[in-house]
Every structure is written in structure tokens, then in C-alpha cells.
Amino acid sequence: MADTYALLTETLERLAHATGERRDRLSDTFDAKELVQLSYETGLPVAVVVDLLNGGRAPRTSVSDRVRQRLVFLRETRRREDGGRYTYAELGEIAGVSRQALTAWFDTGVPNLESADLLRRHFGASAGFLTADEPEVLNEALQPKLMDAQATMGSLTPELQASPAFRRIATRARDMSDEKLEALAKWADMITERG
Known part of the structure; x- marks a missing residue:
């Protein structure tokens, strides 16, 4: 039987690398709406989702x-x-x-x-929704987020991929409104302007 905490830890490490977030602060990658969505998909309270994202453990349940x-x-x-x-x-x-x-x-x-x-x-819940333990059900729910983050990282140049700060911005940018993206682009243009 697989150690579901080990599988979740592996996913979280890959997600931290792809997003540029510190592993122990991975919940910062998610806004409140995304945390609620993860709760909805997993059947776990938001507080348990946050604890697991940050490397904690869920209370044992039968x-x-x-x-x-x-x-x-x-x-x-x-x-x-x-x-x-x-x-x-x-x-x-x-x-x-x-x-x-x-x-x-x-x-x-x-x-x-x-x-x-x-x-x-x-209700469109995942196959393990009712019975999977907490790390297993969260690991399953994180797979699409991990694939999106890795796809974003894959489209960056090697120099930008090496920058955790840039990976954080790139990962968050895909969920930003058009107005915020425009403001970010203007700011980036301003600070990278030569002269």
C-alpha cells in the first residue's frame, strides 16, 4: 500500500518547484477562492487543506x-x-x-x-471522494493545478525557469484579470526599460 503522505509530499514538492513558492508556504500559491474550490473537490475543510498544503497532517479518521x-x-x-x-x-x-x-x-x-x-x-465527485484518506484526496485534486503550473513553467526560457520569483509571478498571472495583467505588464516594462 502506498504511503499517501509521501505521494502528496512528492506532488507538493513538484508544485513548489513549478510555482517558485517555498514548500512550507505552498498555500500562499492559492487564493481564498481556490482553497474553497479544493475543499469542495475533496470534501475536506479549508483549514485541513491549508495544513496539508503546508506540510502538516490531517487528524486521523476511520x-x-x-x-x-x-x-x-x-x-x-x-x-x-x-x-x-x-x-x-x-x-x-x-x-x-x-x-x-x-x-x-x-x-x-x-x-x-x-x-x-x-x-x-x-454530484460529480471524484471516485475516491467518500473513502480516500485526506492526503490521497487532496493529491488527486492537485494534479490539474500541477499540470497547469508545469505547462506555464515549460513555456519559459531556461533563465526564467531558474528564477523562483519569476515562476511565482507566471503561475499567479494566469488567474489575474485583464486589468491586473495590463498593470503588471506596464510595471515590468517600466523596470526593464533601458536608459
């Missing part, structure tokens, strides 16, 4: 506790089209079980696997 916590998280964070929270009866219908069976899942954290998978798929 699989049944994780499933229970993430079922509650799904119910709290996913909304119906009208913005309302799903009822137990509606979630049971999605999962193909009765409201009583679904309520028991929330109590025990032990769902029927096929029904839990229907629920997970309905």
Missing part, C-alpha cells in the same frame, strides 16, 4: 468517519437547482434507497457501495 463527514459535506455544499439543500428523501431517491436507509448512512458512515457511488456520480 473510513466510516470519513464517509460520514463527506456525506454531510456533500449535503451541505451541493444544492438543488433552486438553491435549496437536498432533503434526505431526495438524496435517497438519487442513490436508489429509502430516506430511512440514507439517514442510517449519515449515522453509521457505512453506505451500500453501489448506492453511494450513484450519489457521488450525481
Whole structure:
């Protein structure tokens, strides 16, 4: 069995290298909206996401506790089209079980696997969303961010790739508004002007 903390550490080191951030301050690479998005994708509280990004450890949880916590998280964070929270009866219908069976899942954290998978798929959650441990589910969610950062770095000249400060700017720039990019370009032009 793979050490999920070791796998996450490897991803975080690669992400730190690609973004130019210090490994112990990697959460600074993400703005508040991105941290909330990582929480949404993983089912982890934002504070746990930040701790893991900065090399910390998540509190130990059993699989049944994780499933229970993430079922509650799904119910709290996913909304119906009208913005309302799903009822137990509606979630049971999605999962193909009765409201009583679904309520028991929330109590025990032990769902029927096929029904839990229907629920997970309905909400577009990853395959390991309900059961993966904290470092594993975050590692999976970070893969697209890592690929984007590496693609950004790959488009830089070797001299710029060697500069952690420039990598930080390049990584953050892709999420900036057009106005901020224009201001950054003007500033860069001003400080690099010869004469």
C-alpha cells in the first residue's frame, strides 16, 4: 500500500518547484477562492487543506468517519437547482434507497457501495471522494493545478525557469484579470526599460 503522505509530499514538492513558492508556504500559491474550490473537490475543510498544503497532517479518521463527514459535506455544499439543500428523501431517491436507509448512512458512515457511488456520480465527485484518506484526496485534486503550473513553467526560457520569483509571478498571472495583467505588464516594462 502506498504511503499517501509521501505521494502528496512528492506532488507538493513538484508544485513548489513549478510555482517558485517555498514548500512550507505552498498555500500562499492559492487564493481564498481556490482553497474553497479544493475543499469542495475533496470534501475536506479549508483549514485541513491549508495544513496539508503546508506540510502538516490531517487528524486521523476511520473510513466510516470519513464517509460520514463527506456525506454531510456533500449535503451541505451541493444544492438543488433552486438553491435549496437536498432533503434526505431526495438524496435517497438519487442513490436508489429509502430516506430511512440514507439517514442510517449519515449515522453509521457505512453506505451500500453501489448506492453511494450513484450519489457521488450525481454530484460529480471524484471516485475516491467518500473513502480516500485526506492526503490521497487532496493529491488527486492537485494534479490539474500541477499540470497547469508545469505547462506555464515549460513555456519559459531556461533563465526564467531558474528564477523562483519569476515562476511565482507566471503561475499567479494566469488567474489575474485583464486589468491586473495590463498593470503588471506596464510595471515590468517600466523596470526593464533601458536608459
